[in-house]
Amino acid sequence: MTGRDRTVLVGIGGWDGAAEAVRWAARLAEGRDLELELVHCLQTAAPAGFGGPGVLFPDSPADSGCLAAAGADLAVSVEDAPPVRNEVYTDSAPALLIDRSRDARMVVLGRTGTDGVSGMLAGATAAAVVSNAGCPVAVVRGRRGDGPVPLDGPVAVGVDTSPNSEAAIAAAFEEASFRKVPLVAVHAWADVVCDAIERTARPAAERDPRRQPVEERLLANRLDGWQEKYPDVEVRRKLVRDRPRQVLLEESERAQLIVVGSRGRGGFAGMLLGSTSQALIHHSSCPVLVVRPETRR
Numbered sequence: 071m072t073g074r075d076r077t078v079l080v081g082i083g084g085w086d087g088a089a090e091a092v093r094w095a096a097r098l099a100e101g102r103d104l105e106l107e108l109v110h111c112l113q114t115a116a117p118a119g120f121g122g123p124g125v126l127f128p129d130s131p132a133d134s135g136c137l138a139a140a141g142a143d144l145a146v147s148v149e150d151a152p153p154v155r156n157e158v159y160t161d162s163a164p165a166l167l168i169d170r171s172r173d174a175r176m177v178v179l180g181r182t183g184t185d186g187v188s189g190m191l192a193g194a195t196a197a198a199v200v201s202n203a204g205c206p207v208a209v210v211r212g213r214r215g216d217g218p219v220p221l222d223g224p225v226a227v228g229v230d231t232s233p234n235s236e237a238a239i240a241a242a243f244e245e246a247s248f249r250k251v252p253l254v255a256v257h258a259w260a261d262v263v264c265d266a267i268e269r270t271a272r273p274a275a276e277r278d279p280r281r282q283p284v285e286e287r288l289l290a291n292r293l294d295g296w297q298e299k300y301p302d303v304e305v306r307r308k309l310v311r312d313r314p315r316q317v318l319l320e321e322s323e324r325a326q327l328i329v330v331g332s333r334g335r336g337g338f339a340g341m342l343l344g345s346t347s348q349a350l351i352h353h354s355s356c357p358v359l360v361v362r363p364e365t366r367r
Contacts, residue, residue, distance in 0.1 A: 075175040075205065077105045081167055081195075087180030090219050091210040094357060095178040096154075101248065104175055107155040111163040164198040172204035176359075181211040196351055201332065206241055206361045209351040213323070220356050223326040224306070226254040228318050228346065229292050234331025238361045239292060242329035243300045245359065252304040254325065257289040258317040259310075285309055315349040322354040332362040 080095045082088045092108065099106040159166055171177050179196050200207045212219040227242035229235055239255075246253040259281070289307055297305055310317045322328050330347050350358045 075173060077107055077174045078176050078178060079167065079170055079174045080106065080108050080178045081163055081180070081199070082108050082110050087210060087212075087216070089180075090212060091178050091180040091208075094208070094210045094219055095176075098176070098178075105155065107157065109157055109159065109163075109167065109170070111159050111161055111166055164195050164202075167199045168202045168204075171199070171207070174205050176205055177203055177207045179207065179209050181209060181216065197348065200347065200351060200360045203362065206359055208357055208359045209354075210357045211351075211354050213355050217355075220326045222251075223324050223356070224252040224254050225249065225327045225329060226256055226318065226321040226325040227329040228314055228331070229255050229257045229289055230314070230331075231288065231292075232331055233363055234361065235292065237363050238329050238331040239296060241359060241361045243296050243303055245327055245329060246303045247300050249326070250302075251326065252306055254306045254308055254321060255289060255293055256308045256310070256314070256317055256321060257285060257292075258312050258314040259285055281311075282309070315346040318346065318350060319353060319355075322350070322356045322358075325356050327357050327359060328354055329359045329361060332360050 078095050078099045080088075080092055082092060096106055098104070167177055177199060179199065196209055200209070210219060225242055225246040227238055229239060242253055242255075286309060289309060293305065293307075297303070308317075308321075318328055318330065328350055330350060332347055347358075347360050351360065
């Protein structure tokens with residue numbers, strides 16, 4: 071994240087957990103001397119390819135005004151809360167947040183819903199924003215999803231060889247330094263055999279004993295330089311022969327924040343959000359920060 075963008079945007083409608091998202095964002099903005107803007111849209115539309123066309127369940131202006139006012143009250147209830155801008159728009163939530171993200175420091179969303187049509191729509195909204203935003207996007211989840219949002223524990227980051235991972239590592243060191251907590255650098259791999267013709271992957275018949283030192287060097291190389299830049303951050307390295315999503319989901323039960331790139335090295339071209347990121351924004355037990363390589367105007 072760069073220092074030139076001074077706004078934290080919070081989507082306060084269209085998904086579960088908006089109250090937790092507002093409080094989490096207010097604490098972050100206060101600690102970093104950033105501006106806080108609450109965004110509520112009259113339309114919650116499912117973007118193309120994410121569950122169907124058109125606007126579903128548009129809010130009335132009166133309802134939106136009440137929700138926006140309630141969001142502002144939540145923000146100012148945080149100790150030493152920053153000034154709050156509170157706006158209601160007629161645009162669809164995904165389109166507006168994606169557009170505004172180009173000039174923001176971070177977008178913050180509440181946890182996604184899981185039940186019924188509204189839950190499906192909330193998941194589509196979050197996935198669309200996370201996949202296309204021009205800045206990091208945080209999805210604020212609590213222990214076991216709807217439990218209390220953790221305020222202690224380390225920051226954990228998923229590390230692989232992708233360009234997205236480099237951006238995630240940078241953000242994770244910044245977050246750990248800001249929060250004054252250790253950073254758990256997680257590198258997980260699974261031995262698989264890939265068939266380029268069939269585009270399939272299957273577990274290898276036997277574990278390759280040469281793989282462990284190769285993966286250790288990879289993790290060390292990815293962290294090289296960052297520990298010198300952030301000498302105050304204690305780094306704990308974790309290498310596991312397992313699926314990355316499973317290891318990071320387990321880490322989320324102990325961490326206060328998980329940081330990942332939007333798409334790892336296993337993603338297919340054209341897929342903006344990888345399977346690990348998808349799993350975390352829907353099932354993590356702590357907030358998840360998804361980082362893409364910077365795409366500013």
